[in-house]
Amino acid sequence: MRVGIISVFTDYHRRGRHHRGFLQPQVGALIAALLPPQVDCEVINDTWTDPDWSRDYDLLFLSCLHSDFDRARQVSHYWRRRGAKTVLGGPMATLYPDLCAPYFDAVVSGDPEATIPAVYEDFSHKRLKPHYLAPRLLRHAPPTPRFDLLATQQVSTQSMEITRGCPFSCRFCTLTATGTRFLTRDLADVRRDLYESTRIARRSWSPLKRRFAAFYDNNLGGNLPYLKAFCAAVEPLGLWWASCVTFNVICQEELVATMARSGCRYLFVGLESFNEETLTAMAKHQNVVRKTRQAIDRCHRHGILVASGLMLSPANDTREYLESIPRQLVECGLTIPTYIAFETPFPGTPLFDDVVRNKGPKLLPNALLQDFNGYTLVTEPRHMSVTDFIAAYKRLHREVFCFSRACLKAARDISALLPSGSIFASLAAVYESFFDWQPLPAHRAFITGEEEPYPESDSVPFTTSDFDSESHRAHVMQPWRLSDERGEILPMWKREETVRSSPVELHRSSNRGSAIAVTR
Numbered sequence: 001m002r003v004g005i006i007s008v009f010t011d012y013h014r015r016g017r018h019h020r021g022f023l024q025p026q027v028g029a030l031i032a033a034l035l036p037p038q039v040d041c042e043v044i045n046d047t048w049t050d051p052d053w054s055r056d057y058d059l060l061f062l063s064c065l066h067s068d069f070d071r072a073r074q075v076s077h078y079w080r081r082r083g084a085k086t087v088l089g090g091p092m093a094t095l096y097p098d099l100c101a102p103y104f105d106a107v108v109s110g111d112p113e114a115t116i117p118a119v120y121e122d123f124s125h126k127r128l129k130p131h132y133l134a135p136r137l138l139r140h141a142p143p144t145p146r147f148d149l150l151a152t153q154q155v156s157t158q159s160m161e162i163t164r165g166c167p168f169s170c171r172f173c174t175l176t177a178t179g180t181r182f183l184t185r186d187l188a189d190v191r192r193d194l195y196e197s198t199r200i201a202r203r204s205w206s207p208l209k210r211r212f213a214a215f216y217d218n219n220l221g222g223n224l225p226y227l228k229a230f231c232a233a234v235e236p237l238g239l240w241w242a243s244c245v246t247f248n249v250i251c252q253e254e255l256v257a258t259m260a261r262s263g264c265r266y267l268f269v270g271l272e273s274f275n276e277e278t279l280t281a282m283a284k285h286q287n288v289v290r291k292t293r294q295a296i297d298r299c300h301r302h303g304i305l306v307a308s309g310l311m312l313s314p315a316n317d318t319r320e321y322l323e324s325i326p327r328q329l330v331e332c333g334l335t336i337p338t339y340i341a342f343e344t345p346f347p348g349t350p351l352f353d354d355v356v357r358n359k360g361p362k363l364l365p366n367a368l369l370q371d372f373n374g375y376t377l378v379t380e381p382r383h384m385s386v387t388d389f390i391a392a393y394k395r396l397h398r399e400v401f402c403f404s405r406a407c408l409k410a411a412r413d414i415s416a417l418l419p420s421g422s423i424f425a426s427l428a429a430v431y432e433s434f435f436d437w438q439p440l441p442a443h444r445a446f447i448t449g450e451e452e453p454y455p456e457s458d459s460v461p462f463t464t465s466d467f468d469s470e471s472h473r474a475h476v477m478q479p480w481r482l483s484d485e486r487g488e489i490l491p492m493w494k495r496e497e498t499v500r501s502s503p504v505e506l507h508r509s510s511n512r513g514s515a516i517a518v519t520r
Contacts, residue, residue: 110134
């Protein structure tokens with residue numbers, strides 16, 4: 001039996017390129033570990049490489065984010081026509097299983113540990129069910145991921161998830177749609193997996209792969225005592241490591257020092273905005289703008305490079321605020337953010353529910369699901385016209401992402417990091433300053449409904465025999481919309497009530513599309 005596992009991806013910059021950076025999906029290696037060891041299994045990260053369209057699969061697992069769902073439907077159709085059974089997981093499968101069901105043989109809602117073995121068992125006995133709902137995880141105890149299957153598809157072979165979830169409830173975040181939870185792993189299991197990933201990494205010629213570990217947690221600092229214990233557990237391994245934490249973590253001197261001693265050299269921190277009104281509307285109460293410079297300086301003193309992205313809020317940010325961002329970036333010590341994105345109401349989140357109830361910003365006309373990626377404007381700005389908002393965004397991007405500012409960032413970061421002896425963080429600062437950003441694509445409008453199709457939209461090599469009629473082709477190929485010509489949300493996306501509780505309670509509302517959410 002041959003099983004394929006594809007983390008589907010659509011280039012949100014509309015360049016049609018893979019994103020071969022540090023951030024790569026890890027769910028494929030976990031799903032593979034949940035299957036019997038004798039299964040012939042192949043993992044494909046669409047961010048890194050194209051699927052091999054000539055391959056034949058008996059069973060195909062697909063995972064995607066909201067903006068990748070149109071491509072996931074196409075990939076599913078391609079292999080279904082060639083005899084495979086397809087299974088979808090991820091936020092769309094979890095939050096809107098009924099909408100997804102016609103395009104896949106099975107839909108998985110929730111965590112994979114409690115569902116994938118059952119899916120495989122049922123498939124093996126030709127009794128695959130249309131929907132699998134994971135019970136609520138009380139303990140985070142995944143098996144050792146199949147690191148070997150992803151070793152050539154990511155920068156760091158030693159990549160894994162230590163914790164799951166986040167205790168905070170930011171209104172734009174898909175994690176909040178699950179109901180707030182935070183699960184930690186037994187540290188003995190963490191060490192077990194690190195030893196295995198190290199064994200795989202030693203096969204590589206790259207010193208970076210042998211020494212560097214990336215922990216792809218949504219918030220490694222969701223439980224501070226656990227984070228301290230984790231640092232004590234990994235310190236003897238002599239690794240350099242990176243992860244994501246919330247702002248409150250880097251506000252604590254002792255904790256930052258502990259992380260640095262354990263090998264932490266890079267942290268991504270969700271700053272999101274310098275606008276206090278925007279942070280309040282996001283329910284991002286853990287952020288304190290006036291402490292940002294102090295927190296970043298603290299990390300630099302201990303040899304940890306801090307990265308962060310910014311979100312522009314169409315509902316709250318003014319022209320004056322957007323014009324102040326370049327100055328505030330320099331003043332806080334960040335200089336250049338990892339990205340500048342638009343706050344986006346992903347379906348299923350509290351922010352999206354506000355839009356549904358007319359308590360939040362209105363969607364733009366003909367808003368497409370594939371544009372809900374943070375890099376295309378999908379809601380009406382409150383303080384400017386759409387045209388002026390996009391013009392301000394482009395000016396901001398040009399001013400922030402430029403060579404002169406890259407030189408400034410590199411000089412500032414390296415001078416702050418080198419006294420601590422942190423060579424790796426200094427090299428990472430050079431990479432971030434000069435190589436981790438690109439100019440905006442000149443051909444883009446950045447407005448949903450007004451963009452050219454994504455290059456991936458016609459990259460699946462369908463033949464004429466893959467469709468029974470033109471209407472069948474349209475059913476598979478046409479991108480999904482969230483709003484009509486007036487910007488009103490289409491009925492299929494409306495839920496009668498919003499429940500953020502246990503998955504069992506959410507399952508009782510599944511006819512309205514409610515369930516728990518998972519991230520890729």
